[in-house]
Amino acid sequence: MNSLSRRRFIHLLGAAGSVTALGTMGLTLGGCSGGKPGAGPRVVVVGGGFGGATCAKYLRRFNPSIQVTLVERDARFVTCPFSNAVLGGLQDMNSIQHTYDALRTQHGVNVLQDEVTAIDPAGNRVSLQNGGELEYDRLVVSPGVDLRWNDVEGLDETTSDIIPHAWKAGPQTITLRSQLEAMADGGVVVIAPPDNPFRCPPGPYERASLIANYLKTHKPRSKLLILDAKDKFSKQGLFMQAWEQLYPDMIEWVKGSDGGRIDRVDAATRTLYPEIGDPVTADVINFIPPQKAGAIVHAADLVNNDGWCPVDQRSFASTLQSNIHVIGDAAIAGKMPKSGFAANSQAKVCAAAIVSELGGTTMPDPSYVNTCYSLIAPDYGISVAAVYRLQDGKIVKVEGSGGVSPMDVPDEYRKNEARYARGWYQSITQDTFG
Numbered sequence: 456m457n458s459l460s461r462r463r464f465i466h467l468l469g470a471a472g473s474v475t476a477l478g479t480m481g482l483t484l485g486g487c488s489g490g491k492p493g494a495g496p497r498v499v500v501v502g503g504g505f506g507g508a509t510c511a512k513y514l515r516r517f518n519p520s521i522q523v524t525l526v527e528r529d530a531r532f533v534t535c536p537f538s539n540a541v542l543g544g545l546q547d548m549n550s551i552q553h554t555y556d557a558l559r560t561q562h563g564v565n566v567l568q569d570e571v572t573a574i575d576p577a578g579n580r581v582s583l584q585n586g587g588e589l590e591y592d593r594l595v596v597s598p599g600v601d602l603r604w605n606d607v608e609g610l611d612e613t614t615s616d617i618i619p620h621a622w623k624a625g626p627q628t629i630t631l632r633s634q635l636e637a638m639a640d641g642g643v644v645v646i647a648p649p650d651n652p653f654r655c656p657p658g659p660y661e662r663a664s665l666i667a668n669y670l671k672t673h674k675p676r677s678k679l680l681i682l683d684a685k686d687k688f689s690k691q692g693l694f695m696q697a698w699e700q701l702y703p704d705m706i707e708w709v710k711g712s713d714g715g716r717i718d719r720v721d722a723a724t725r726t727l728y729p730e731i732g733d734p735v736t737a738d739v740i741n742f743i744p745p746q747k748a749g750a751i752v753h754a755a756d757l758v759n760n761d762g763w764c765p766v767d768q769r770s771f772a773s774t775l776q777s778n779i780h781v782i783g784d785a786a787i788a789g790k791m792p793k794s795g796f797a798a799n800s801q802a803k804v805c806a807a808a809i810v811s812e813l814g815g816t817t818m819p820d821p822s823y824v825n826t827c828y829s830l831i832a833p834d835y836g837i838s839v840a841a842v843y844r845l846q847d848g849k850i851v852k853v854e855g856s857g858g859v860s861p862m863d864v865p866d867e868y869r870k871n872e873a874r875y876a877r878g879w880y881q882s883i884t885q886d887t888f889g
């Protein structure tokens with residue numbers, strides 16, 4: 456794709472959110488939203504993040520007779536997208552929080568603030584933390600990720616107050632931001648990203664960039680070291696070119712096979728022990744542990760040996776249990792990355808599949824979409840985008856769709872991509888929670 460058509464493509468994606476999947480399925484979007492919860496089939500959705508909230512909303516839009524109950528443990532959702540901007544001091548926490556008010560009042564979703572503690576696939580019901588059970592005709596699970604604490608010696612949930620992961624936005628974001636603010640000029644920050652697969656492949660490198668932007672302005676003698684479990688990472692050429700240009704001598708990236716991979720952590724002394732080479736002590740450590748599907752799916756036997764949920768990639772129906780669909784980060788979705796945009800796109804396909812199935816009709820072949828923007832500085836954005844389709848039951852990229860931002864372009868181009876990134880955030884959060 457040449458640069459002009461690519462620019463136009465990502466601009467359209469940024470502006471329009473994720474309508475591609477629906478457009479190609481020919482479903483009617485207008486006019487059927489809102490209204491009172493119906494008296495038709497019951498769908499319970501677990502998790503009110505990008506996947507779950509979108510699915511609940513679009514189930515009601517596609518068929519208002521469906522009774523949709525969304526169970527979410529928190530009253531408000533804090534987005535990981537743009538949480539790196541909070542860490543870099545560019546925005547505050549309020550700017551990345553969303554309520555479920557519109558789902559309740561405009562879309563007729565019954566939103567319960569509660570936690571699903573067990574799924575009974577044989578009995579078609581879920582148990583709730585606050586007591587009681589919900590029966591379903593179909594269950595959609597979008598619990599996001601959990602952290603694999605046991606994979607790294609010395610690290611567990613209790614050490615995350617000293618060594619925050621900040622890979623679920625909320626209190627952890629505030630902890631890491633406070634540590635950065637408290638650090639003296641001349642301090643050392645370490646970010647330790649995990650091996651694949653994990654939530655938001657470019658996320659750690661966007662984080663490094665925006666923290667470096669903060670340090671450059673407020674603590675210019677400081678250093679940022681990335682000790683990576685991997686030997687390469689998403690949009691690497693673009694990130695490294697930008698780091699050289701914007702943060703020369705501030706960011707150092709160490710690849711896994713050169714001593715980036717960490718075996719052991721001593722939280723008390725903030726020391727990391729790499730597989731190869733000397734221990735590293737830092738003033739602030741952001742260790743991002745390896746990940747697996749959110750806890751609730753493990754007890755219900757919805758996961759494979761790697762800790763992720765196998766699904767029919769056309770409908771997101773679990774291949775392990777009947778009447779249950781899994782979407783978002785927890786699902787194995789072919790070539791799609793674990794991103795909020797991907798979860799939103801999958802949620803619409805899943806909603807359409809459920810509506811078709813319950814209505815006894817056949818859903819046309821879906822398409823799916825994703826763009827991941829990354830900010831490297833307030834006026835410097837890059838992106839990777841793709842449209843996906845089904846091939847032999849697997850989600851694959853459509854040849855020639857999207858691609859990554861070009862190297863060596865004028866500042867104006869990067870500035871525009873930063874603008875599209877903010878536009879994308881407005882549009883995806885409106886599409887999910889609005």
Ligand SMILES: Cc1cc2nc3c(=O)[nH]c(=O)nc-3n(C[C@H](O)[C@H](O)[C@H](O)COP(=O)(O)OP(=O)(O)OC[C@H]3O[C@@H](n4cnc5c(N)ncnc54)[C@H](O)[C@@H]3O)c2cc1C
Pocket residue numbers: 501502503504505506507526527528529532534535536537538539569570571572597598599600621622623654655658659662749750751782783784785793794795796797798826827828
């Ligand atoms: C730093 C960072 C930056 C990112 N930036 C981007 C970006 O720019 N663009 C992008 O597209 N993606 C981005 N992502 C990725 C994105 O946040 C995730 O891919 C997305 O949130 C996945 O959606 P989900 O529905 O699977 O899970 P989530 O959005 O995490 O939602 C899961 C929800 O389920 C709830 N839940 C879990 N278990 C239960 C239970 N048993 N009962 C009740 N509720 C439960 C949780 O409270 C949570 O609200 C970023 C991630 C990080 C960490």
